[in-house]
Amino acid sequence: MKLSHEHHELQRSVKRWIDEQINPHVDEWEAAGIFPAHQVFKQMGDMGWLGLCKPIDNGGLGLDYSYGAVLAEALGHMQCGGVPMAIGVQTDMATPALAEHGSAELRAEFLTPAIQGEMVACLGVSEVGSGSDVASIKTTAKKDGDDYVINGGKMWTTNGTQADFCCLLANTSEGAPHRNKSLIIVPMNTPGVTASKPLKKMGMHSSDTAQLHFDQVRVPRRYLIGEEGMGFIYQMEQFQIERLWGAMNNVGMAQRAIDTTIAYTRERQVFGRAVLDNQAVHFKLAEFQAELECLRAVCWQAVERIVDGGDATYLATVAKLKAGRLMRTIADGCLQYWGGMGYVDESPISRIYRDGRLTSIGGGADEVMLQILCKSMGILPR
Numbered sequence: 001m002k003l004s005h006e007h008h009e010l011q012r013s014v015k016r017w018i019d020e021q022i023n024p025h026v027d028e029w030e031a032a033g034i035f036p037a038h039q040v041f042k043q044m045g046d047m048g049w050l051g052l053c054k055p056i057d058n059g060g061l062g063l064d065y066s067y068g069a070v071l072a073e074a075l076g077h078m079q080c081g082g083v084p085m086a087i088g089v090q091t092d093m094a095t096p097a098l099a100e101h102g103s104a105e106l107r108a109e110f111l112t113p114a115i116q117g118e119m120v121a122c123l124g125v126s127e128v129g130s131g132s133d134v135a136s137i138k139t140t141a142k143k144d145g146d147d148y149v150i151n152g153g154k155m156w157t158t159n160g161t162q163a164d165f166c167c168l169l170a171n172t173s174e175g176a177p178h179r180n181k182s183l184i185i186v187p188m189n190t191p192g193v194t195a196s197k198p199l200k201k202m203g204m205h206s207s208d209t210a211q212l213h214f215d216q217v218r219v220p221r222r223y224l225i226g227e228e229g230m231g232f233i234y235q236m237e238q239f240q241i242e243r244l245w246g247a248m249n250n251v252g253m254a255q256r257a258i259d260t261t262i263a264y265t266r267e268r269q270v271f272g273r274a275v276l277d278n279q280a281v282h283f284k285l286a287e288f289q290a291e292l293e294c295l296r297a298v299c300w301q302a303v304e305r306i307v308d309g310g311d312a313t314y315l316a317t318v319a320k321l322k323a324g325r326l327m328r329t330i331a332d333g334c335l336q337y338w339g340g341m342g343y344v345d346e347s348p349i350s351r352i353y354r355d356g357r358l359t360s361i362g363g364g365a366d367e368v369m370l371q372i373l374c375k376s377m378g379i380l381p382r
Helices: 005-032 037-046 065-077 082-093 096-101 104-116 231-267 279-307 313-337 339-343 348-360 366-376
Strands: 121-124 140-144 147-158 165-171 181-187 193-195 209-220
Touching: 005 037, 005 065, 005 082, 037 082, 037 104, 065 082, 065 231, 065 279, 082 121, 082 147, 082 231, 096 104, 096 181, 096 231, 121 147, 140 165, 147 165, 147 181, 165 231, 181 209, 181 231, 231 279, 231 313, 231 348, 279 313, 313 339, 313 348, 313 366, 339 348
Parallel strands: 121 165
Antiparallel strands: 140 147, 147 209, 165 181, 193 209
16 A cells, blocks of 8 residues: 555654653653553644544544554554553544444544543453453443443453543343443443552553453443444454554564664674674564565555455454564564563563563454454354
8 A cells, every 4th residue: 555645744743752752751651550641642632643533523534544554553663562552442442433333422422532632441341251252251231221230340451540431342131142242331430430450461561451340330321332232243343443453553563673673783792793794683684574564565455455445354363463473573583682681671672572472462362363264264164
C-alpha cells in the first residue's frame, strides 16, 4: 500500500511528540509501574490521534484504517511497550465495537470523551481460566427492569486501575456460548466495581494491568452495545483490529530493536574492533531486517484489505502469529550482541525482550492463531 504525504507527516509528528513528551519520562513510569494515562491521552486527543478512524460525529477524523496503522507502527518508537499498548486499547481494542455498533446516545456519552482523551477505556474480556477461550467466560449480566445486574470478574485488564469505563463482555442469556453474550459499557465508578492493584508482570511495566471484580453492579440496559446476544461476534470483529494493531506495533518495536542494536554494536569494541564489523553480526542483523520487511508487507496487505472493506481475519491472524514469533527471535538475537549489558534490566534491548514476549500470548495466543489458520485451510472444521 502506497502511503501519502499525509501518512508520512502523521508518522513524523507522532515520533516527534514521543521524543519530546514521552521518552524522557519512560524510565520513571516503568519504575512506578504506571503512567499518567489521562495526561497522555489528553495530549493525543487534542491532536486528534485517538480518533483518526472514528466517526466525525463523535469528534473523530473519519479517516480510513491506514492512518490508524501508521499510528500503531509509529508508537513502536516509544522506549517501552506498556504505554503504546495502553493507547492501543483506547483506540483499537475497547472502542471499535462502540464506534461501529453503539447507539448515538451511547457514543456521545462514552466514545466522544474517549476520542478527546477525557476518558480512559479498558476492555473486559479475559477471565481467570478464560483467556483465549472467549466462549467460556462466566461473567453474567442479568436483566432487571431497565437495568443489567452484573456479577463476575475480569483478568489481565490493561488500563484497569485508571479507566473511566470498561467495554465488558458478559453472558446475557443461557443460550449457546456464541450467541448468549453481549458487550456492555460499564462506568468504572459504578458501585460494586473494584480493581486490584496493578499486577506485577515480566514486562510492560508502565502499563497498569488489573483484575476486576463485579459484585451486583447495576447499569442501564441502554449501555448495551448494538444487539443483545451479538457480543461474541462484535468481540471477534474487535479482535481482528486488535491483532493487526499488535502486529503493526511490533513492527515498530522490532525495528527499534534492530536500530538500537546497530548503534550499540557499532560502538562496542571486542578484540580491537567494533562488534558490528563481524560478518556473523551484520549478516544476522540484515537477515532480521529482511524478515521484518516480510512481516511489514503482510501487515500492510491486511490494512489494505480493511480499507477496501474486505475481511482481513486471515491476514490479521497471519500477521499476529508471525509478529509474536519474529519479535521473540529479533529481541533474543539482538540481545546476544549486547553481551552483559543486554542482561541489565534497564537496557533498551532488555526491555524490548520483556515487553515483546506478550505478543504471542495477548489478544489470542499463537496456538489460537494456528487454530484459526487451520480452519481457514480446511484442516479443521469451522
